[in-house]
Amino acid sequence: MLTVNMQCDRHDFHGLLHSAQLVEAELRRHLAPLGVRPRQARMIEAIGRLGAVSQAVLVPEFGVTSASMSTMTDRLLAAGYVTRTVDPASRRKNRLGPAGKGRALPAGITAAWDATDETIRAVPGADAAAFSGLARRLRDGLGGRPPGGRIAERAGSSADRRQRLARRPRAPAPAGASPSVPPAGSPASAAPARSRARAPPPPNAAGPSGSPR
Numbered sequence: 001m002l003t004v005n006m007q008c009d010r011h012d013f014h015g016l017l018h019s020a021q022l023v024e025a026e027l028r029r030h031l032a033p034l035g036v037r038p039r040q041a042r043m044i045e046a047i048g049r050l051g052a053v054s055q056a057v058l059v060p061e062f063g064v065t066s067a068s069m070s071t072m073t074d075r076l077l078a079a080g081y082v083t084r085t086v087d088p089a090s091r092r093k094n095r096l097g098p099a100g101k102g103r104a105l106p107a108g109i110t111a112a113w114d115a116t117d118e119t120i121r122a123v124p125g126a127d128a129a130a131f132s133g134l135a136r137r138l139r140d141g142l143g144g145r146p147p148g149g150r151i152a153e154r155a156g157s158s159a160d161r162r163q164r165l166a167r168r169p170r171a172p173a174p175a176g177a178s179p180s181v182p183p184a185g186s187p188a189s190a191a192p193a194r195s196r197a198r199a200p201p202p203p204n205a206a207g208p209s210g211s212p213r
Contacts, residue, residue: 026119030112034105036081041109043072044081044098046147048106052095054087061147081105 009015027038036044039062046061047053059069073096076082081102087093121128139145 023116023120027112027116030115031109034108034112035079036105036109039072040076040081041105041112042147043076044102044105045109047082047096048098048102050148052085052097054093054095055084056093058096058147061145063144076102 024038031038031041034041042062043058046058055069055073056066059066062069064072073082073084077084079101080099083097083099084094085097087095120132124131
């Protein structure tokens with residue numbers, strides 16, 4: 001019997017997948033009084049934390065398809081948890097924001113998450129912190145991020161680029177050159193001389209025949 005059990009459980013991912021299913025069942029139990037499911041809770045919390053955000057931005061944040069995101073959004077809209085408005089920057093896009101019922105849920109969602117954390121920590125005991133750290137390391141190593149993590153990374157990258165550009169030294173101006181006086185020999189410096197050479201003679205100047213030009 002022991003040999004059979006070891007053969008059925010010899011792959012590492014089996015234990016991870018089974019544990020994830022049991023954790024999700026525990027989370028559903030804690031969220032049941034709020035009337036929301038685990039993924040709906042994550043959506044409501046993320047929208048409340050991120051503020052008005054487009055549906056297209058949330059697709060990679062949750063690792064789902066556009067069709068799945070549309071289905072989740074429609075259910076949250078029908079339940080009165082979120083609102084959908086036209087993006088003022090582009091009328092072809094929509095933005096999602098927390099609605100009245102959605103604004104009251106984050107506190108209860110956080111309480112349900114805390115209770116689920118306590119259940120998980122009770123199993124490894126003193127190794128709970130190390131276990132959680134390894135779980136996050138595995139998630140990040142596989143390309144996962146918490147909802148909103150990629151948005152923060154993009155914002156941080158943009159800020160870093162702006163700082164690097166601001167710190168970049170500017171090239172010094174050529175020695176002896178002045179912004180208002182073009183260097184000698186340049187087309188700009190020769191233009192006034194050509195203008196003086198083509199200037200018309202005074203009105204009273206006489207031509208070769210003695211008549212005014």
